[in-house]
Amino acid sequence: MSNLDKFREETKEWLDKNCPPSMRSGADPKTPVDEVWGGRNAEYKNPESKLWLDRMGEKGWTMPTVSKEYGGGGLTKDEVKVLNEELFSIGAKLPLLSFGIWMLAPVLLEYGTEKQKKEHIPKIIKGEIRWCQGYSEPGSGSDLASLSTKAEDKGKNFLVNGQKVWTSYADKADWIFALVRTGPKEPKHDGISFLLIDMETAGVTTKPITLISGKSPFCETFFDNVEVPKENLIGELNSGWTIAKKLLQHERAFISNFGLASGMGSKRDIVSIAKKTSW
Numbered sequence: 151m152s153n154l155d156k157f158r159e160e161t162k163e164w165l166d167k168n169c170p171p172s173m174r175s176g177a178d179p180k181t182p183v184d185e186v187w188g189g190r191n192a193e194y195k196n197p198e199s200k201l202w203l204d205r206m207g208e209k210g211w212t213m214p215t216v217s218k219e220y221g222g223g224g225l226t227k228d229e230v231k232v233l234n235e236e237l238f239s240i241g242a243k244l245p246l247l248s249f250g251i252w253m254l255a256p257v258l259l260e261y262g263t264e265k266q267k268k269e270h271i272p273k274i275i276k277g278e279i280r281w282c283q284g285y286s287e288p289g290s291g292s293d294l295a296s297l298s299t300k301a302e303d304k305g306k307n308f309l310v311n312g313q314k315v316w317t318s319y320a321d322k323a324d325w326i327f328a329l330v331r332t333g334p335k336e337p338k339h340d341g342i343s344f345l346l347i348d349m350e351t352a353g354v355t356t357k358p359i360t361l362i363s364g365k366s367p368f369c370e371t372f373f374d375n376v377e378v379p380k381e382n383l384i385g386e387l388n389s390g391w392t393i394a395k396k397l398l399q400h401e402r403a404f405i406s407n408f409g410l411a412s413g414m415g416s417k418r419d420i421v422s423i424a425k426k427t428s429w
């Protein structure tokens with residue numbers, strides 16, 4: 151038996167034992183369905199949603215190609231293909247929806263320090279921290295590089311002041327990855343930095359934006375004299391535009407692949423997510 155065949159057998163066995171009945175096709179349609187985004191304040195209507203997240207997170211299989219030292223599955227591409235086939239064959243639900251997985255973790259792996267990777271990636275993989283994206287600002291949407299939320303150097307910390315808009319699920323997120331202006335005198339693309347901010351920091355507030363439907367995932371996010379440790383800067387000072395663009399590539403790749411290349415989203419998942427999506 152080849153190594154890959156052996157891996158398939160082990161995976162089948164593991165899924166048989168660990169994928170709860172309501173997390174696979176054939177589940178009782180009356181079972182409550184959760185949209186699992188994880189995070190500090192996550193609530194679950196179905197305890198098996200949490201169990202499935204915990205088991206997949208522990209295994210590192212929410213980011214199966216990431217190395218084990220960062221909490222990932224450490225699988226090869228061929229093994230991931232097998233894993234996805236086996237998940238697909240039982241109609242397994244995605245254990246976790248996550249901006250951390252789709253956008254932030256890939257750029258942390260590329261641009262983060264060892265300390266930053268070890269601090270943030272395992273929590274993303276386990277769904278312990280929910281992230282939101284602080285890019286757009288009033289007046290800086292299409293022309294994103296004109297953004298004006300400023301982060302001033304105050305020694306140990308940056309002092310952040312400004313506003314973001316269209317921040318999806320900011321009111322539910324634990325941390326935000328934000329683009330901030332650190333070089334007000336530099337040409338606009340050269341004065342931006344990529345900063346991680348804990349939403350519980352004093353001075354961070356969010357306000358939901360209600361759409362005509364009465365619902366919305368969107369928020370305004372305000373930073374009012376927010377002190378952010380300098381260790382939360384990703385990459386070099388004023389080099390955030392490069393990181394921002396790379397993150398957008400991951401975001402677009404995710405959007406185009408969602409539920410298809412991953413092989414995990416069964417047809418039922420995609421339809422149910424589409425029906426529940428509120429914008």
Ligand SMILES: Cc1cc2nc3c(=O)[nH]c(=O)nc-3n(C[C@H](O)[C@H](O)[C@H](O)COP(=O)(O)OP(=O)(O)OC[C@H]3O[C@@H](n4cnc5c(N)ncnc54)[C@H](O)[C@@H]3O)c2cc1C
Binds near residue numbers: 282283
């Ligand atoms: C579903 C969804 C989720 C989002 N989630 C987030 C999020 O989590 N975080 C975040 O930061 N952002 C988020 N955004 C915002 C998004 O990424 C864009 O930045 C934002 O929608 C565009 O900015 P704006 O609304 O100010 O539009 P504008 O920049 O005002 O553009 C409005 C229109 O004018 C056109 N236009 C603009 N400039 C020119 C020009 N010079 N010449 C001709 N036409 C022009 C544009 O093409 C567009 O059609 C989200 C958007 C959507 C739709």
